[in-house]
Amino acid sequence: MKNLLILIFLSLLVSCNKEYKPEHKIKEDVSFLADDKLEGRQTGTPGEMKASEYIKSRFEKLGLTPKGTDGFFQSFTFKPKTHPHEEVKFTENADGTITGRNVVGFIDNKAKNTVIIGAHFDHLGYGGDGSLYRDSIKAIHNGADDNASGVAVMLNLASKLKKTNTKNNYLFIAFSGEEMGLLGSNYFVKNPTINTKAVSYMINMDMVGRLKDSTLAVYGTGTSPVFNQILKSDNTDFKLILKESGVGPSDHTSFYLADIPVLHFFTGQHSDYHKPSDDTETLNYKGMTSISNYIYTLIFDLDDNGKLAFTKTKNESEETPRFKVGLGVIPDYMYDGKGMRVDGISEDKPAQKAGIQKGDVVIELGGNKITDMMSYMKALSVFKKGDKTTVVVTRNGKEVKADIQF
Template sequence: MKKVLLLSICYAFIHCNSNINPKNKIQDDVIFLASDDLEGRQTGTKGEKIAANYISNRFIQLGLSPKGTDGYLQPFSFKSKTNPHEEIKFTENGDGRITGNNVIGFLDNTAENTIVIGAHYDHLGYGGEGSLYKDSIKAVHNGADDNASGVAVMLHLATILKDKNTNNNYLFIAFSGEEMGLLGSNYFVKNPTIDTKKISYMINMDMVGRMKKDTTLAVYGTGTSPSFKQVLKSHNDNFKLIQNESGVGPSDHTSFYLADIPVLHFFTGQHEDYHKPSDDAEKLNYEGMELISDYIFDIISNLNNQKKLAFRKTKNESENTPRFKVGLGVIPDYLFDGKGMRIDGISENKPAQKAGLTKGDIVIKLGDSLVVNMMSYMRALSVFDKGDTTKVIVKRDEKEVEKEINF
């Protein structure tokens, strides 16, 4: 009853506040989606359904047409994995153990081609597989940054694209099942509700809510179309851009890239609250989210007069990622572009903490191997087994510090 009441209040709020400043809605959307009442929005749960209804109602408010298979919804059913190495299989007619819903709205400008703008809205519920929370007490993983932030920016883009850049149509998709393996985006690409041959490119936002003071912004997929790099550069007045050409990564843009569609994925970096109950709405940088939204709008505007963008395959860097049996127990700073691997967070009772490493340390040597970037760090790590002992050298406040690591 509590959740039904919450949804009713949410629906009334939307329809009674149609004149609200759209910039204020970014924070409003995050606060609702990341509230405890939605219990972490895990795929197939009541919380996910409340979130899907909220997004559907926002699409109604924004004047988007339904483009799912059931109104704005595109249900997909699947059986959960018993073996972590097996591929999840979709099932027909709702006979799977779990049913999730993509939420799809369409801005129809009667144009030939369509731009897909997406973000996943599911998260980890009370934890389970993927959670980095170590306490035994059950806790809601609210996922404010991951990924209420991306959904809020997507909804803001739907607001500001209305009656603008009309040489393309726009398909807005809130994906479910991302945390379980890009399920919603994979299902959409295999069961599209529009002609995928008419998709010019896809924009994905996943964890765009924690921009740091240095305004670093990562953009992946920059090599998937020849048009992207110059456009990104020409409209960048605010960000320290970290660009990655590959169209393959751990978010929903990958599903579209694998269907030969150019993609851009925006990301402000991991942090110590990643996949923990502490990823809450009050920790987000809402001004930074507005800057990202405006930047994406400028990119879309620049490309508005172009026809369907050319697609280009990129090197799949994940194929060359070394496999390793041990870890330091750190969160790398994926936005660091200096030499070495900068530590952005330390896990408790893991080798790094026990050795005395701290957040901000830059690993420059591990064992006999120099560390100059993330890939060289992973290569260095891959040679060790559980029980091994080695030396690590980190740069800390311009000094080199040596510590002993016990894996």
């Protein structure tokens, strides 16, 4: 009997001390959010509502507490700038506005400061103004990389942080309206459901599903003095491309403009961007897991740092030249060599007509040396429609010269 009691006690002890194991449902989450049944998750549509309900249920299962204005939801209204396609069934209000909603969950560690972790879950529906799809037959833009990938990594981080790094609270936000102009994140910053003065920093993930050659871009590294050092010291897996500016075309910008340090993670542009071909089978799920692990390590190392100092950065978008024409290429924004590498070619545009190919590196345009994206944009900005010039690219180690007409 005594031995039996000891055995029962030991069993209970092992049960009580059972280590919490985070879940791993990245692929499962992407598969649901990028399914045709959600019709591209355009803000204000039934597909967006289904996506938000799914994220809410995931937050609940992970043990997060509601932190919206209506449970997990925070609704906002807006007027669409253009008339939607016939395929899109917006749920309109009586005044002609459309309602979108953020999904907001909280891990309350009774800490002084809070870390915000976010990703947008909306996409383009059947296309619209943001689509780069040129077929006359409308098709669902599932947005597996943009941005089911970011939401899946965010949910993975929520699982990892449920029982750890308790010196901060964690607010998880799935934003809607990003594709229409950062509507959801802008609304949250102006109508916060927590005290934003106690926010230490914000992490944003937008298009983190296409890790290639271990190259990971991190934006906002100049928004707090500690970021650059910790990003480098914690890195063991990636070729990092670090950008200082806190301003960019994703939701971290809304928080930077509220004087909150931000880090934005991105695996690069690709030829499926804003097209129906951005689908689940194209993603690097192992890479997404590595990115989640890396971000978790950063959060772990920042756990003792208290509220991070904020630093204003140069707005790189203000220095971007204006264009009258385009070459008709998709630049490889992750390329950090000399020149501008082409990641995709648009149909019936100057580059295609001149014989430029995917993988070519533009090293000269109109007699101007091209060393990086900025020098490429400056060289391109001087041309207008009808102009003729020459372009020089490197292809398989050889220089190739071609005539271009815009």
